Amino acid sequence: MGESVYKVIEIIGSSTTSWEKAAGAAVARASKSIRDLRVAEVVAMDLVIEEGKPTEYRTKLKVSFKYEKNKKK
Secondary structure, three states, rough: OOOOEEEEEEEEEEEOOHHHHHHHHHHHHOOOOOEEEEEEEEEEEEEEEEEOEEEEEEEEEEHHHEEOOOOOO
């Protein structure tokens, strides 16, 4: 097996229900435009508070994906 190179980016997902759903939403959306997602690491979780109650959960993730090999022409 050859050497591999991965790119890491940060994304943030949100949900009105939970941090887990916020993370799931972020990965689901990222997977529509980035192929071969490999690992997601939770970097931070926060929430929006309105009138003393949480209204939005946000999860920041670092996700990695593998660089594709260039095909020789």
